[in-house]
Each structure stands twice: as C-alpha cells, then as structure tokens.
Amino acid sequence: MSAHLEQIRDQQRETWDRFSAGWKKWDELVLGWLHPFGQAMIRQAAIKDGDRVLDVAAGTGEPGLTVASAIPNGRVTVTDLSERMLAVAAENARNRALSNFETRACDAGALPFADATFDAVLCRFGFMFFPDVAAAARELTRVAKPGARVCAAVWGAPEKNAWATTIMGTIARHIELPRPPTGAPGLFRCAPAGMMTAVFAEAGLRDVHEDEITTTMVHATPEDYWAFMTEIAAPVVAGLSQADDATRARIKSDVLQLASQSMRAGKVELRSTATIIVGTRSSD
Template identity: 55%
Template structure:
C-alpha cells in the first residue's frame, strides 16, 4: 500500500480502538441487528466439521464465533485492525464457551498467512472501510485454498438504510460536512452496481452470487437510537464534535422528529438493507 492508504488504515485502527467501549456496551443490540446478514453468510459459507476459517474485520466476534460453534474439529481465526475490538471478541467467545478460535491483529492487505491456508473466508461489513479493496480481495483469495468458499457483506444504497440516514442526513443538512472523495472508505461505498462483483472477479473468484438481505434495528425508543448512534458511529461523533451546543440540540430535535414521523407509535424498529456475496476460488 502507498503512504496515503497506510495513513487511512492507521486512522481507522485508532478510531475502532477508540469506539470499542461503545461497541461492547451496545453489542447485544447490534449483534441482533446484524444477525440476519450473518445467518445468510453462514448459510452460503456452509462450514464443515474440520474447516479452518478466516474471519476478516471480526470486530466483537460475529459471524466468526457462530461459525466456530458449528465446527466439530475445525477452527476460526478472527482478525481485525483493532486489538481492543478483538479483546471483546475473545471475551464473548469465553462467555459462550467457544474455544476453537484464535484472535490476531493484522491488516487485511498484508495477511500473515501462507498461500492456500483456509477452507473458507468470511468478512461482514469490512470492505467499505478497506483503503484498497482490490488488494484486500486479492489477499483473501491468496490465503484461500483452491475450491475454497468466500463470503462477504456490504451495505446497500442509503435509501434502504434509514438507520444511518436518519442521523447522518440530518447532520449533513445542518452542517457543512465535507463530501467523501469518490471511492473513499464510507458506509455506502460498495453499494454501486457491479462494483464488488468486478473486484471479486479481478481478484480470482468465480461463481459469484449476490443476495439482498434485510434487517431491523430494534431500538424501541428514539433515546436508544440517539445514544447508540452517538456512541458507536464514528462519522456521527466526528461531525457532532464540531457542532456547538445549540447545533447539537437542533440536530437531535430533528432526528427525534424524523423518527416520530416514521414511527408514530413510538416503537423505533428501523429497516436496513445489505448485500451478501458468495464466491469460490
């Protein structure tokens, strides 16, 4: 990677370590929210009893921990840029009695494994943040055995993800937030039609399939939504850190109003849309 991309990677590492406490606090709600995507990924991956599986951008552990629980004599190696996130993953594994896992802090663009090591590779919601997505895909393919299975997920278009746009749209309307450069890491970077399939083909994958998966963020109240998003969403926190108290209050009031309009009964359960890709080396 060139120097600019390494800088992005190092900044991401710092951010994920910084927000790890928020992810630990909200882990149950977030894992429930992301479970439909994880379930579809596991269905596509179809882990076998003695598989060795690499899980990239593991965060607090899913779907790698569930994959490990399905293996008889196999194991899962959980990797992430953030050592603090992986500490939470290890704690979650211990709490669930899952012992056939290892955690390793590493960069997806420089995986410390031999060629043709893994039976399967999974990566839930990592690609949109990788500085060089093609290099990341090539590294995953390199360490995957011939015939090995690859599965990943990315967020679909903003229109299908009100859980993000409810707050970020309000922030963008009220503040002069610089637009991301084309192709820069971001939530919806991978939603562009054919983008990911083209990357996967170039990386050496075949039999590429994609499937839309919906989910629901069950916040129940506007307060829970606001607190969650201001404790785990780095772009939200970064933007609000530049707002004065009056602007923060205005944004919060408008977010609550948007939620109240969409959920007049007060039960805030927000739809999401993702795309799961599976392929073979």
C-alpha cells in the same frame, strides 16, 4: 502500500480502538441486528464441521463466534485492525466457552497467513473501510483453499438504510460536511450495484454472485437510537463535533422526531439492507 493508504489504515485502527467501548456496550443489540446478514453469509460459504474458517475485520467477533459454535471440530480465526475490538471478541468467546476460536490483529490487505490455508473466508461489513478494496479481495482469495468460498457483506444504497441516514442526513442538513474524496472509506462506498462482483472476479474468484438481504434495526425508544449512533458511529461523532451546542440540540431534536415516525408496535424500526457477495477460489 502507499503512504496515503497507510495513513488511512492507521486512522481506521485509531477510530475502531476509540469506539471499542461503545461497541462492547451495545454488543447485544448489534448481534441481534446483524445476525441475519451473518447467517446468510454462513449459508453461502457452505461451512461444515471440521473446517478452518477465517473471519476478516470481525470486530467484536461475529459472525466468527457463531461459526465456531456450529463447528466444534473446526477452528475459527478472526482478525481486525483494532486490538481493543478483538479483546471484546476474545471475551465473548470465553463467555461462550469456545476453545476453537482465536484472534489475530492484522491488516486485511496483508494477511499473515500462508496461501490456501482456509476452507472458507468471511468478511462482514469490512470492505467499505479497507484502504484498498481490490488488494483486500486478493488477500482473502489468496488464503482461501482451492474450491473454498469467499463471502462478504457490504451496506446497500443509502435510501435502503434508514438506520444510518436518519441521523447522518439530519447532520448534513444542519452542517456543511466536507465531501469525501472518491473511493474514500465510508458506509456506502461499496454500495454501487455490481461493484463487489467485479472486485471479486478481478481477484480471481469464480461463480461470483450477489444477494440482497434486508432486516430491521430495532430500538426501544428514539433516545436509545440517538445514544447508540452517537456511541458507535465515528462519522456521526465527527459530524456532531463540528456543531455548536445550539445546532447539536436542533440536530438531536430532528433525529428524535424522525425516529419517532419510524415507530412500529411501540419500538423504533429502521430499515437495514446489505449485499451479500460470494465467490469460489479457483482450483487451478
């Protein structure tokens, strides 16, 4: 890995370690919000009891925890760059009395597992942040057994993800944010149609296809949405750090107003759309 990519990786580790407390605080909300994406991945991966499953960049443990609950005779290994995020995952596993679940801190671009180890490989919302997307796809493919499925989820286009753009778009209207370099890690880096299909195919996976899944992020109040995004979203915190107190107050006011316009049945509901990509490791 080049020095530049190593720097990106180390920045990612530092960021996720720093925000691990926020993710733990909001874990219950996140579990419910992202559950439909994880379920779609699990179905596509065709996981069965007795399988050995790898969940890459799993953060606080999902969808690996759900898989471990469903395959009592199997085993699930979840990985992440952040040891602090994995500590939350391990705590979640203990709370669910799961004995077939383990964590491993590592880089998705250099997985510490032998070739053809796993019966299924998952990666929910990790690819957007990997320093080298193609290298990570090759690693996920390498550790999958012949005939095993590799399945990932990435965020779709910004216009289909009001959960993120409601606050990020507001920040951008008030602050001149630096334009990230092409290909830099970010929420919508993997959103272009067909991008991940091409990445999976180039990694050696066959029968690759994509499905779009849409769900809703729900908050009790606009203020809860603001608190959530300012406690778990690094780009939001980075953007707000460039604002003076008056500008930050205006941003918050605008965000609360926009969120209130998304109220349905007394709650804030914000569209969340992802692409699920699945491919099969060749038997060659």
